[in-house]
Amino acid sequence: MSNSYAQAVLRTTDLAGILRVAGRLLDLADTTQLEVDFEARVSTPGELERLGGLIPDADWWSCGADRHGSSENGDAPSEWLPIHLRRWCLGPETVEELVAAAGDAPAMIRWDFSGWPEAPEVGLGCGGARGAYVTVCLNARDLDLEEPAPDHTLYVHVKQVEAERAPWLAAQVGLRVFGELEMAPL
Template identity: 65%
Template sequence: MSNSYAQPILRTADLSAGLHAVEKLLGIADLSYLEVDFDARISSTHSLSQVLALLPDANWWAYGDSDAASDAGNSPSALLPIWLRRMASAPETVEPFLKAVGDSPATVRWDFNAWPEAPEIGLGVGGTRGAFVTLCAHARDLDLEEPAADHTVFVHVKQVEAERAPWLAAQVGLRVIGDLEMAPY
């Protein structure tokens, strides 16, 4: 299994504009298989309680201490900040998740079957290992290491199909705004 490569195509202070860009990208994707993954770096008890009420089975661990984690029976509120992850969620949970995390840095990654073929650049259908879109809320990077007041949308592609990223951006009226980088998972 290999990682996808991601390239930013939009940075905006308006979260709804970021979600609209994601919606347009999903409109050209093969969504016969669609799930959503969430990550957040949570520092407040309020955000923590909101997210855990929405995603009670989410995995978490103390930031920088993987031994203090959900599977160890610890209380997350006593270990803030924590890193929280929930994989394979329903798409309907995206907006409630973003509301629950508040200003905490978070990512939402849409995982689907494939990108469309791009005959103009010599590419067929882009398969599952490179078919993702990520919205970084209150963060500039996929690792949530650069907190920000704005939000960034990334398209994911296979490294050998790097030219697909600018093509995808153009399909929804955008352009790449940063370098192609290996995604964390």
């Protein structure tokens, strides 16, 4: 398991708007190798049905330290709600369907790509794939999906040693970073 470092650049209730800004950030990046990772905190049978129908091979585990249901054990997810559901390495064309299926559930879409562009204004060359992500947390204020919210948060991920790339990226799309640069386990 590796880590990236993420910093928030936008929080809004405008779902279409936050996805457009995520797209503008991706337009800056080297997306020759682009994939999408998805995670959600699923609490209701309806959420499970929608997401399970879309990504039936997703990994999942029950939420809570004293609960031990999981896809690894061969358990039925419907018997262990709430669960944390995860599916990595999806095609970027799945984003709209994933967002629709998530509904009001706290969920995360993370775009994983080849690297960030050169940022000469802050003394940085092109960034490699490690630490190059854009994440939208839907209906959540945190990357772990533990703080449900009525809004959505957009994060840029960078290498810790290139922390100055985060405000530079935000500025490229007319935004500013807020909050702290935080470790984001992958």
